[in-house]
Amino acid sequence: LAASALVPSQISYSSAVKACESDGQWQHAVRLLRVMPGARIAPDAITYSTVVSACSRAGEWEQALAMLGEMSENQVCIDRICCNAAITACGAGSRWQAAVVLLNQGPGIPDEVGCSAVMGVAAKGSVWELAPALLRSMGGAA
Numbered sequence: 001l002a003a004s005a006l007v008p009s010q011i012s013y014s015s016a017v018k019a020c021e022s023d024g025q026w027q028h029a030v031r032l033l034r035v036m037p038g039a040r041i042a043p044d045a046i047t048y049s050t051v052v053s054a055c056s057r058a059g060e061w062e063q064a065l066a067m068l069g070e071m072s073e074n075q076v077c078i079d080r081i082c083c084n085a086a087i088t089a090c091g092a093g094s095r096w097q098a099a100v101v102l103l104n105q106g107p108g109i110p111d112e113v114g115c116s117a118v119m120g121v122a123a124k125g126s127v128w129e130l131a132p133a134l135l136r137s138m139g140g141a142a
Contacts, residue, residue, distance in 0.1 A: 010041055013041055014047045014050065017032050017033065021051070024054075026051075026054040029054040033048070043076065045078070048067055048076055049081055052067045052068065052086055055067065055089055056086065056088045059093065060089065061086075061089040061091075061095055061098070063089075064085065064089035065089070080106060080110075080111055083114065084111070087102050087103060087114055088117050096121045096124070102114075103115065112138070118134060119135075
């Protein structure tokens with residue numbers, strides 16, 4: 001691409017991170033997040049959520065949880081979507097305990113997506129008893 005007077009913005013960085021996430025390039029997504037402050041652009045909740053999702057899709061549960069910690073340190077709001085992506089990442093690592101903590105201590109009221117993700121993690125961890133308990137907590141008969 002030819003050099004121009006265009007200056008990268010929050011939107012352009014977030015778009016680049018999304019492209020990396022869509023192609024399974026979680027390392028590149030993390031790297032882009034890391035260079036943003038040097039460009040005097042603070043990563044926002046959308047950018048972090050996209051990186052968490054990229055890590056989740058790649059099964060990089062430790063990195064996904066580290067991103068949540070970084071969001072908290074940088075006072076970036078962790079929303080339920082981001083939290084659910086981290087829960088899904090915990091499933092890839094069979095970390096059902098961490099998934100339950102995220103579900104219960106995450107922002108707002110746990111939703112169906114998060115509960116379903118934890119049920120999936122519980123199945124991988126041979127903790128089937130957790131699934132009926134979650135269903136009851138959602139108001140269902142189990």
